[in-house]
Amino acid sequence: MAELQKDPMTRGDFLGFGILGTIVGAILTIPPAAFVLAPIIDVDILGKSDVPEGPDDWFEVGPIAEITEEEPKFFKVDFPVEQIYAEPKVQEESGISKEEFVVESALWVSWRTEILGDGTYGQSYRPSFLDNYDGGTLTEEQVQEAQENLNVLSSSCAHLGCPVRWILREGEGELLCPCHGGIYNINGEYVAGPPPRDLYRYTHEVREDGKLYVRHEFDVGGENGPQEPYVI
Amino acid sequence: MIGRIRSQAIDTSRFLTDWMEHRTGIVTMMEHFLYEPVPKRGAWLYTLGSATLFCISLQFLTGILLLFYYVPTTDHAWDSIYYIMEEAYFGTLIRGIHYWSANFLLVFIGLHMAQVFFSGGYKAPRELNWVVGVVLLLLVIVLAFTGYLLRWDQDGFWASVVGMKIGSYSPFVGGATIHFLLGGDVTGPATLSRFFAIHVWLLPAALAPFIGIHLYLLRKHGVFGSEFEYSDRLAKLHERQRLELYESYEENGHEEIGETNLGRRNREERDRRE
Ligand code: FES
Numbered sequence: 001m002a003e004l005q006k007d008p009m010t011r012g013d014f015l016g017f018g019i020l021g022t023i024v025g026a027i028l029t030i031p032p033a034a035f036v037l038a039p040i041i042d043v044d045i046l047g048k049s050d051v052p053e054g055p056d057d058w059f060e061v062g063p064i065a066e067i068t069e070e071e072p073k074f075f076k077v078d079f080p081v082e083q084i085y086a087e088p089k090v091q092e093e094s095g096i097s098k099e100e101f102v103v104e105s106a107l108w109v110s111w112r113t114e115i116l117g118d119g120t121y122g123q124s125y126r127p128s129f130l131d132n133y134d135g136g137t138l139t140e141e142q143v144q145e146a147q148e149n150l151n152v153l154s155s156s157c158a159h160l161g162c163p164v165r166w167i168l169r170e171g172e173g174e175l176l177c178p179c180h181g182g183i184y185n186i187n188g189e190y191v192a193g194p195p196p197r198d199l200y201r202y203t204h205e206v207r208e209d210g211k212l213y214v215r216h217e218f219d220v221g222g223e224n225g226p227q228e229p230y231v232i
Numbered sequence: 233m234i235g236r237i238r239s240q241a242i243d244t245s246r247f248l249t250d251w252m253e254h255r256t257g258i259v260t261m262m263e264h265f266l267y268e269p270v271p272k273r274g275a276w277l278y279t280l281g282s283a284t285l286f287c288i289s290l291q292f293l294t295g296i297l298l299l300f301y302y303v304p305t306t307d308h309a310w311d312s313i314y315y316i317m318e319e320a321y322f323g324t325l326i327r328g329i330h331y332w333s334a335n336f337l338l339v340f341i342g343l344h345m346a347q348v349f350f351s352g353g354y355k356a357p358r359e360l361n362w363v364v365g366v367v368l369l370l371l372v373i374v375l376a377f378t379g380y381l382l383r384w385d386q387d388g389f390w391a392s393v394v395g396m397k398i399g400s401y402s403p404f405v406g407g408a409t410i411h412f413l414l415g416g417d418v419t420g421p422a423t424l425s426r427f428f429a430i431h432v433w434l435l436p437a438a439l440a441p442f443i444g445i446h447l448y449l450l451r452k453h454g455v456f457g458s459e460f461e462y463s464d465r466l467a468k469l470h471e472r473q474r475l476e477l478y479e480s481y482e483e484n485g486h487e488e489i490g491e492t493n494l495g496r497r498n499r500e501e502r503d504r505r506e
Contacts, residue, residue, distance in 0.1 A: 036412075039422070043411040050416040083415060083422040101306065103418045160397040162390055179394060 051079045051103065051216040058205065061107060061212040064146055065133045069124040071173050072110035072153070072166055072186060078102035079216045106155035106163055107202065108175060109212065112148075113186045120172060121186060125149040137208045152204040152214060153188040159195040175199070264451060267466065277351075278455060280344040287337035288372075288443065292436065294330040302382070304428035306421045309384035334376060341369055353455075361449040364442055371439050378431035384424060392427070393419060 009017075034041065042048040051057075059077050067073045081101045114122030127145045138146070153175075155163045162179035174191065175184040182193035189198045203217040253259040268278075301320055303312040316323035345365070348354055354362035381392035400410035415422025 039411045039415045039417075040408045043417045044407050048417075050418050050420060050422075079418075081416075081418055081420045083418075083420040101421055103420060160394040162394060179390075 049216070050081045050083050052082060053216070057215055058213040059215070061109065061152075061204075061214055063135075063210055064109075064150070064206060064212050065130050065135075065210060067109055067111060067126075067150075069111060069113075069126045072108040072151070072175070074155075074166075075107045075109055075212075077105050077107060077214060079105055103216075105216075107214070108151075108153045108155055108164070108166065108188070108199075110151045110153070110186050110188075112151060115185060115187065115189070119185070119191070133210065135210060138206075138210055143206050143208060147204070147206040150204065150206065150212065151187050152202040152212065153184075154200040154202060154218065156200065157182050157195060158190070158197045158199055159193070164199070263466070265447075267469075268455060277347050280340055280347055281450075284337065284340045284344050285443070287333045287340055288439070290329055290333040291337065291375075294326050294333070295432070295436075297326050298330060299432065304382065304424055306384065306424055309382060309424060313383055334379065337372060338376065341372060345369070358449070358453050361446060361453070364446045364449065368439065368442050368446060371435055371442065375431060375435045375439070378427045378435070381424065381427045382431060389419075392423075 059079060061075045061077055062073075079102060081103050083101065111124050111126040113124045116122045127142065127149065129142055130146075155165075157164050157177040157179065159177065159180060159182050162177050164175045164177045164182070164184065166173055167176045173186060175186075175188065177183070177193065177195070180194050182195040183191040184195075184199050185191050188201065200218040200220065202214040203219075204215075205213045207213060249259055298316065301312055301316050301323070303309060313327070316327050320326075348362065348365070377392070377395055380388040380395075382388070396410050396413050399413065400406045402409055411417060413423065413426060414420075415426045
């Protein structure tokens with residue numbers, strides 16, 4: 001100890017070392033940290049998404065007339081993703097990679113159904129005009145009615161994200177998750193198992209051509225249950 | 233004739249090991265690393281650590297080989313593994329070893345830990361070695377987790393999604409964790425690249441020094457006693473070996489044994505005399 005004190009550190013030295021150390025440390029750590037943690041900065045702090053968001057980012061799901069009263073219908077939507085090598089500008093200019101990267105998303109779409117006290121299904125709110133719908137243009141009221149009564153559900157379980165599927169049991173159907181047995185009813189509402197909330201719902205729109213459109217946007221947070229997990 | 237060639241070969245190898253020993257001390261080091269007096273009872277249990285090390289070495293070697301064909305992009309990852317399995321020479325064998333030794337690695341680690349735990353091997357002064365061992369265990373678990381996604385098949389994909397979402401439930405940093413792993417807010421090409429980087433570079437690079445520390449601490453304290461006791465025992469072992477050698481020399485009157493024990497300089501003198 002005694003030798004160490006031969007050349008004692010003055011207050012100025014200490015400050016100098018401290019400031020220099022901070023600057024050098026920052027120069028050394030900030031670039032690599034920001035480089036690797038970019039997604040946290042983009043998504044958590046700046047609120048960006050890899051799926052383009054904007055007023056025009058509606059994606060066609062399918063004709064609503066195909067959805068029956070008894071069971072949800074399965075649709076697949078490919079949302080384009082802009083992650084590393086899907087940079088749109090490069091793809092456009094090079095003209096080489098036409099292939100866009102997409103997140104293949106599975107949707108269950110059903111008509112709102114009354115749930116009776118014992119959990120069985122009651123009346124379905126499928127609009128009656130669909131019974132003899134010939135593919136023509138819908139009126140504003142019809143669009144409104146259809147839109148209000150549709151459940152547009154993400155197939156990703158609200159627990160840990162496994163894809164749920166429609167299972168028939170004793171005549172009643174349910175959406176069952178294969179991973180840990182989470183169960184939802186036809187409306188996507190939580191029935192049993194580990195999931196902390198109902199299935200996630202897409203922001204959706206029915207248009208006059210009788211088709212359903214969605215955006216990559218969900219009813220997360222707020223009254224609709226916990227925010228977690230953050231990714232659907 | 234054959235006897236002469238043999239004695240010459242012995243001389244040469246002795247000369248080479250001596251030469252290396254003087255310059256690097258490697259022989260003593262190898263002795264320290266390879267020889268360990270172990271009680272007869274339950275000796276097999278003490279091989280569990282070596283078994284773990286063996287599996288990890290296999291992972292490193294086969295992993296390097298797999299990298300010659302694996303392509304970490306979403307459109308080629310699965311295809312390239314299919315190629316390894318179907319087309320590449322011995323691809324099935326090499327990927328099979330990587331896969332199975334990964335599984336056995338975790339089994340061995342579990343057994344190794346249990347053995348250390350039940351024999352009280354974590355007690356002073358070996359606590360830090362237990363801590364380092366736990367760090368190694370965690371690194372291996374994350375390695376296993378990240379390796380799973382690289383196959384980019386349904387199995388690995390959904391297992392990784394579930395794993396990442398488990399991480400997303402962690403308090404305060406849940407969102408950051410999953411977005412860091414995903415490389416964004418959806419599973420996509422960035423996810424695969426990140427898992428690849430973590431699996432192939434980050435974790436192996438972190439693993440290697442910890443293995444070094446683990447082995448160093450093991451040798452420092454020995455499995456059954458301190459370094460002091462250990463060298464003590466080693467010295468006794470050498471003493472016994474020497475006595476046995478003399479005994480056999482006296483019994484057989486064998487000359488070569490005596491001669492090979494001459495140093496290099498003595499041998500030269502002898503040759504000059506002849
Ligand atoms: S992921 Fe669906 S129940 Fe766990």
